[in-house]
Amino acid sequence: MNKPLRRIAIFCGLLVFALLIRDNWLQYVRADELNSHKYNRRVTIERYASPRGNIIVDGKPITGTTATDDTDYKYRRTYVNGPMWAPVTGYASQAFDANQLEKLNDGILTGNDDRLFFDRTLSMFTGDKKKGGDVVTTLSGAAQKAAFEGLGDKKGAVAAIEPSTGRILALASTPSYDPSSFAGYHDKDAKAWQALEKDKDKPKLNRALREIYPPGSTFKVLTAAAALEYGKVTDINAATKTPEPYILPDTNREMVNHARNCENATLKYAMEVSCNSVFAKLGHEVGRDNMVKMAEKFGFNNGEIDTPVRAAKSVYDRNMDRPQNALSSIGQFNTNATPLQMAMVAAAIANDGKLMKPYMVEELRSPDLDVLEKHEPEEMSQPMSPRTAQLVQEMMEAVVNSDNGTGGKAKIKGATVGGKTGTAQHGELNKARPYAWFISYAKTDSGSPVAVAVVVEDSSATRDDISGGGLAGPIARDVMKAVLDSKK
């Protein structure tokens, strides 16, 4: 009877062996996948098991943590002035996961990041509770406040950048939401979340980064830069030989001007009053491929602009025909840009042609304030020569300062301001209310500390360029002034 007994022994051994293999498969091979599975609540429980680190602006936290009496989640996220900062922080909710900085820097904020291993080990011995690290942002409280209050109850967005470094100074979006309102997981949190989801104004949308708008006439500064860079215009004060009316190439469609005296206008004058015909003609002369090249140097068609929150892809169509390219050159047809993208355009011009990569996380800090990671400014591209940039600056400053310029409302005492207005028509047959745009920068003797792009949706403006200056201009001015004042 011993031979079958030995075989049964082998059989039992195989049963145990099968279990061991399966266990290795589960706990070694598939461990990460199961550990981060979307149904695995341990991730969220861990996120709120200890006080979460903070997001810092101007040395002060704009987030907080409060203890709960819950068995699952020991702590809950709170926000200081949540609606104003929501486009920066994003949210961290017990029921609805997290996004933006809260999500991207989750490891640091919860204290689980590998770089905090030493702190964790140390607190194990000292008996302290695990703590999260902090995320220090580049934002300016004053600029953000000016942007958020300037937008008020209008729908729109503001993005402001420091041109010489790419530091993001303001990132506002309205209507906004309070991430505290659904930070928990109770019924009221679910209700608040659902109300936001259903709201047709999309308050959760981060318009400054994640929404693309037709840039309208603000795109003309890019076309002007391309015309100068590719030698289509050498003197901004020379007549451009533009007929009136200008007929779009290969069509018999007339390019309508909302401004006067555009026939043979100089580039500078065309910029001041925003002549469609002049810029459509120049865009056509530069040609589609060169226009695409120029736009891409500024960041268009790039789906990976990470601040670290990823911005939506701004578009300058690569495959359109000649009349479409002419229309695109004045910011119509398929051309679309995020407010951040247009702020980048203004920033590159203000920075004498050099585009810095925009970022909003200055450094990551451990709970005991050691710097774990510091962000250094990084050059993204050089879309134009300093000479071209200075010429474009001269024209943009004329838009603000000259008598017939459209951007007069952005003037600031004690600083030089250059800007460009825009009113983007959109919707079927351009019936929808236009978007009012304003992009600008401010300059002092020590360089340019701020470039800003403002867009106001659904404006009740009439369809001329003054509306861009009228609605969006004052907001841009306030943001620039806030930055200038804080430098003093």
Added chain:
Amino acid sequence: MSVVTNTTTIGAIDLPSRRNTELALLGFAVAIAVFAYANVGLAINGELPSGMLGYGLGLSLLAGVGHMAVRRYAKYADPLLLPLATLLNGVGLAFIWRLDQSERFQALKTFAPAASKQLMYSAVGVALFVAVLLLLKDHRILQRYTYISMVLALFLLVLPMFFPAVNGAKIWISLGPFSIQPGEFAKIIIAIFFSGYLMVKRDALALASRRFMGLYLPRGRDLGPILVVWAISILILVFETDLGTSLLFFGMFVVMLYVATERTSWIVFGLMMSAAGAVGVASFEPHVQQRVTAWLDPFAGWGKEAASEQIAKSLMAFGSGGTLGTGLGQGHSDLIGFAANSDFILATVGEELGLAGMMAFLLIYGLIVERGVRTALAARDPFGKLLAIGLSGAFAIQVFVVAGGVMGLIPLTGMTMPFIAQGGSSVIANWALVGILIRISDTARRPAPAPAPSPDAEMTQVVRP
């Protein structure tokens, strides 16, 4: 079992009894369990648990009583079985206590601490273990009760059909405040019946056969018993909707039949019949179908099927443990919710002790089975051999079915992990099972009686001071 009365003044040199090895290992097992208990307290409350002394003393007492009983009544028994069982039982208690500490469970209205109760059941189990050693002087006595065992086992198996289903499976009978899982006891009793029956019939089953395509086909009338057992296990599956018990009994029978007859054909028949039975029943029994669907894709039924969700939660607990685990008391295996401390207790082991701890547990179970098989090999009588392999085979199959179920290797069944899972019937029955194995191993390892001394031998004089 005759007591050797040696008239020579210098006796034959005794074979080592290994009792001191057993004692040392027991000390080790108790120490690990107490350490685990302390670890849970430190991790959850930051202090040594107040019940630690009582727990340590209780477990030491149980181990000590078991050891003394073995020393006194089964001197030559296998030295590993008792320490392994004590280790599993002790650490299992620490795990159950750890789940008692879960705030998530304490918030439930139905919450009742289970650890102290389980300690009591363990004491009853050890008492039964001692009783087996005390009363069962020779395992061959059991052979007398072959057919009584059959009747008793059938009775125990059929009994749960008359009680309401608990969570979809009819494996419980409730007597007042207690609910008993008769299947756990039936497992042992039916092994006694199979051993007695097969010992008598093995020659007929093995020899009277025809050869066909390399296999020995049994005669039609010899197929009777296997068909009856198969039919019973199918009936269990249908009426009690319990895949595990059904598989356990049929598997045990096939193993014992194979050992008794040494005919591979029985294994082939057994596999074919169980496959046919399982597929047949699964085709119309919704409870079984549900379990199979849950096994094939546990995450697909999230939020819809409780059965799928439970397996998915169990898998996530294992995955979250990773290689080294979160440490005792620091995991979230209580998220599994229902049955976390019984059927799913291995998920807690997996999450808190990690892959390393799980492998250790699986190897300890493997080692118990190995000692059982070794006992069967060493046993000198066919009844003992059959009983030992039957019990250890059943133990192995149970471990495989439960652990495989919670790890998603096979469809989940309603059985509990021997010794570590919460549940009185299981721990008591398994202590009895270990008692019987120890009894057989004692008989097997006991030195053969020395030849009668020659009357002519010269007496050696020893002068004692």
